[in-house]
Amino acid sequence: MSESTHDPLASFPGFPRGWFVIQFSDELAPGEVKPLRYFGKDFVLFRTESGEPAILDAFCPHLGAHLGYGGKVKGDEIECPFHAWRFDGRGKCTAVPYATKVPPKAKIGAHHVVEKNGMIYLWHDRDGYGPDWEVPDLPEYDLAHYLEWNHSIIEIATHPREIVENLVDTGHFMPVHGTRAEKFRNEFRGHVGVQYNEGVAYPLGGGEDHYALTATYYGPAYMVVHMKGVLESIIINSHTPIEEGRLHLRFAVSLKHDGNIDRTSQFVAQYIDNLRRGYLQDVAIWENKVFRERPILCDGDGDIGALRRWYRQFYEPREPFERQAAE
Ligand code: FES
Numbered sequence: 001m002s003e004s005t006h007d008p009l010a011s012f013p014g015f016p017r018g019w020f021v022i023q024f025s026d027e028l029a030p031g032e033v034k035p036l037r038y039f040g041k042d043f044v045l046f047r048t049e050s051g052e053p054a055i056l057d058a059f060c061p062h063l064g065a066h067l068g069y070g071g072k073v074k075g076d077e078i079e080c081p082f083h084a085w086r087f088d089g090r091g092k093c094t095a096v097p098y099a100t101k102v103p104p105k106a107k108i109g110a111h112h113v114v115e116k117n118g119m120i121y122l123w124h125d126r127d128g129y130g131p132d133w134e135v136p137d138l139p140e141y142d143l144a145h146y147l148e149w150n151h152s153i154i155e156i157a158t159h160p161r162e163i164v165e166n167l168v169d170t171g172h173f174m175p176v177h178g179t180r181a182e183k184f185r186n187e188f189r190g191h192v193g194v195q196y197n198e199g200v201a202y203p204l205g206g207g208e209d210h211y212a213l214t215a216t217y218y219g220p221a222y223m224v225v226h227m228k229g230v231l232e233s234i235i236i237n238s239h240t241p242i243e244e245g246r247l248h249l250r251f252a253v254s255l256k257h258d259g260n261i262d263r264t265s266q267f268v269a270q271y272i273d274n275l276r277r278g279y280l281q282d283v284a285i286w287e288n289k290v291f292r293e294r295p296i297l298c299d300g301d302g303d304i305g306a307l308r309r310w311y312r313q314f315y316e317p318r319e320p321f322e323r324q325a326a327e
């Protein structure tokens with residue numbers, strides 16, 4: 001049987017549509033400029049002096065300099081390092097220092113960016129349409145009750161679907177993480193995919209820790225986990241494709257505190273380290289595996305078919321009426 005493009009188990013070409021974390025807020029100071037490469041394209045990210053993040057295509061429409069290398073923030077605009085043309089956060093050329101008129105066609109592609117929850121998110125849609133959903137607020141993440149993000153990033157060689165399939169994969173908990181899921185269920189609603197998971201972890205030092213977590217994907221790449229174990233935490237597990245087959249993984253933890261937790265204590269460091277180690281156990285598998293279009297499954301496996309059908313939506317072109325609504 002030949003595989004049609006609508007086969008839910010077939011490969012996922014290109015990059016999915018959605019919001020992607022491209023930076024934690026504390027990685028981009030006012031006036032800072034950074035080159036970025038995501039989705040097989042080059043961008044420049046900058047924060048205006050008044051504090052707004054903006055992301056533009058990297059290359060100047062004049063003679064093609066990369067704004068991310070040597071570009072300078074001037075007020076709310078970025079100045080090209082080559083001939084000092086200026087662009088605002090929407091990509092419009094606002095000034096050419098040695099010309100009397102700004103060429104009307106002088107502009108750069110600008111992208112939807114949003115900053116909230118201590119993160120900067122970029123909307124990606126290969127068809128060029130705007131967001132059809134918003135990044136939800138994380139009301140729990142207020143620094144009176146939660147520690148600021150402890151975040152890390154690694155680059156790995158894998159396809160994003162490998163990471164996302166973890167959401168339904170019940171069979172890997174014991175072999176990979178040494179945890180036993182006693183209650184496990186998934187739910188898929190529109191662009192949201194959820195895992196409810198309660199069970200027991202067997203830490204290296206011995207004993208048993210009971211945990212309950214809700215892991216929620218908002219779109220194809222941004223997952224928020226609310227975890228109750230020995231401590232309560234929010235965990236971010238987010239990936240952003242760099243090229244086909246290579247991506248950035250971001251992992252962040254914020255611990256709930258009662259106002260007098262010692263954030264520099266050994267215990268806090270170890271707790272976060274344990275969570276990160278659990279996550280790196282998955283990474284070791286992802287980096288080296290192949291993707292089975294048609295895996296042989298058994299009755300104890302999670303619903304990989306449902307996950308793949310849900311995930312496919314982010315690769316499908318939107319219906320025309322949805323496109324208009326997004327413009
Ligand atoms: S290349 Fe950017 S101003 Fe000339």
Ligand SMILES: [Fe+2]
Pocket residue numbers: 166172176177282
């Ligand atoms: Fe896992």
